[in-house]
Amino acid sequence: MKLNLSDNLFGFDLPDSAGQRIVRKGFELFVGVATCYLAWKWGLYTLRIADVVLPLGVARYVDISFMHGNSLPVWNAVLISLLTVLGFGGFKGIGRWAYSVAFVLLVFQYAARYSLGEIPHSANLAGMGLLGFALGRLFFTDPLNGSRFSIGFSYLFIGLGYVFAAWSKLIATGIFWPDGSHLWMWINEKAVDEISRSGFVELNFVQEWAMNSRLLATTFLAVGLLTEFFAFLVWFKRFRYATMMAILGLHMGIWMTMDILFALSVWELSILGLPWAVWIDYFIQKRLKHQLPN
Amino acid sequence: MKDSQPQKTSSHPAKTSKTVILSVLLVYVLTVATNLGEFWPFSIYPMFSQAGRTWNRSLVREMPAGERVTWAASSLENLPGAPFSVRSNGVDPIDLANFVSKTLVWDSLRVAALEKMMFGGRTPDKSLMIFKVQGRLADRVGVEVTATPWVLISPGKDQVNPSIVP
Numbered sequence: 001m002k003l004n005l006s007d008n009l010f011g012f013d014l015p016d017s018a019g020q021r022i023v024r025k026g027f028e029l030f031v032g033v034a035t036c037y038l039a040w041k042w043g044l045y046t047l048r049i050a051d052v053v054l055p056l057g058v059a060r061y062v063d064i065s066f067m068h069g070n071s072l073p074v075w076n077a078v079l080i081s082l083l084t085v086l087g088f089g090g091f092k093g094i095g096r097w098a099y100s101v102a103f104v105l106l107v108f109q110y111a112a113r114y115s116l117g118e119i120p121h122s123a124n125l126a127g128m129g130l131l132g133f134a135l136g137r138l139f140f141t142d143p144l145n146g147s148r149f150s151i152g153f154s155y156l157f158i159g160l161g162y163v164f165a166a167w168s169k170l171i172a173t174g175i176f177w178p179d180g181s182h183l184w185m186w187i188n189e190k191a192v193d194e195i196s197r198s199g200f201v202e203l204n205f206v207q208e209w210a211m212n213s214r215l216l217a218t219t220f221l222a223v224g225l226l227t228e229f230f231a232f233l234v235w236f237k238r239f240r241y242a243t244m245m246a247i248l249g250l251h252m253g254i255w256m257t258m259d260i261l262f263a264l265s266v267w268e269l270s271i272l273g274l275p276w277a278v279w280i281d282y283f284i285q286k287r288l289k290h291q292l293p294n
Numbered sequence: 295m296k297d298s299q300p301q302k303t304s305s306h307p308a309k310t311s312k313t314v315i316l317s318v319l320l321v322y323v324l325t326v327a328t329n330l331g332e333f334w335p336f337s338i339y340p341m342f343s344q345a346g347r348t349w350n351r352s353l354v355r356e357m358p359a360g361e362r363v364t365w366a367a368s369s370l371e372n373l374p375g376a377p378f379s380v381r382s383n384g385v386d387p388i389d390l391a392n393f394v395s396k397t398l399v400w401d402s403l404r405v406a407a408l409e410k411m412m413f414g415g416r417t418p419d420k421s422l423m424i425f426k427v428q429g430r431l432a433d434r435v436g437v438e439v440t441a442t443p444w445v446l447i448s449p450g451k452d453q454v455n456p457s458i459v460p
Binding site: 111181 | 334335342344345352353354381387390395407
């Protein structure tokens with residue numbers, strides 16, 4: 001197994017293929033669509049925010065209330081969308097800077113939207129994806145190297161993020177974090193959220209199982225913690241797809257037990273966690289063979 | 295399908311990537327270290343890290359007109375009024391929960407901001423009681439959940455639980 005991190009993440013010296021090009025552009029398209037979606041979703045919700053409860057991130061340095069009580073969030077969403085289209089088009093000049101400016105504007109959009117105390121992480125992977133493409137454009141003159149860097153950047157920070165999550169749990173709670181009674185607490189907490197959201201709640205069968213068996217609830221949490229702990233294995237090609245599938249399984253588990261679906265992260269993991277490039281190349285090869293006369 | 299061979303002559307992209315990654319990591323560490331672990335999209339991902347601790351959420355009930363307001367805590371099964379879906383008013387329940395639990399001083403400005411969140415700037419056309427809900431691990435019952443009336447938003451006059459009036 002090659003342990004060189006640069007080769008595993010970026011593979012600058014490896015041969016390129018049509019499948020890899022399609023996957024890289026497809027991932028860039030996903031990040032672009034996610035950027036526009038978040039800009040509009042956050043922007044439109046910010047229109048109903050009148051006060052800052054808990055300023056975090058950039059809002060601790062800049063009074064983010066200038067984004068409240070006016071239509072600035074909508075104009076910001078328009079600007080971010082335009083810049084994303086320019087970035088995706090890969091135009092010379094502005095195209096090189098477009099993703100970077102869109103990223104900075106999106107940081108402000110996030111701070112304006114989440115000034116009420118909620119600190120969600122569902123859009124973090126998409127945000128890091130955008131930063132990866134922004135840096136790829138800024139620091140690499142060869143577009144091939146730039147896009148390879150952007151994908152590798154996402155793999156690096158996906159692995160790091162989940163490992164951070166595991167460490168946070170061990171530091172804040174200790175080795176007894178997977179105790180099943182903790183899952184009971186979260187299931188009840190999410191049940192109250194559901195009552196608040198829709199007026200009523202009904203536990204699904206997985207939640208019922210977990211609530212009836214502390215051992216099963218403990219097993220769910222232990223498997224989740226181990227998956228996060230070993231997420232850094234996505235940095236290495238040999239383990240990448242298996243680890244990404246395990247992380248996807250972790251998200252499915254969170255969805256079933258706590259009714260939380262990080263939809264954008266699941267999409268991103270599905271794009272980066274399956275060998276799409278190999279499958280596309282195989283398909284193209286097969287079609288070419290079929291078309292060539294014997 | 296391998297259809298092109300990049301030159302193997304230069305390690306420049308690898309070197310550039312190393313410099314860029316190290317710079318991003320430095321910014322990452324500096325920003326999360328000075329911002330309680332959060333500087334979007336950088337984070338230490340602390341969600342669900344504090345297991346077993348008491349949690350605070352909120353929910354809303356629609357109160358019948360003319361009903362006397364009581365501020366006593368109760369279980370979820372014995373709440374006054376009728377169920378109310380915050381989604382029907384376009385509100386994210388987690389925003390509401392954070393607004394209620396993280397507000398320290400309930401002055402008139404903060405109550406007005408809560409009213410705007412719930413009604414989007416329109417004049418309230420119904421009485422809504424916002425409850426602060428607390429859950430904690432209890433030996434015998436597993437998880438004990440209690441709801442305390444916190445703020446009443448109504449067409450006439452908004453009211454705040456007397457125990458939290460500034």
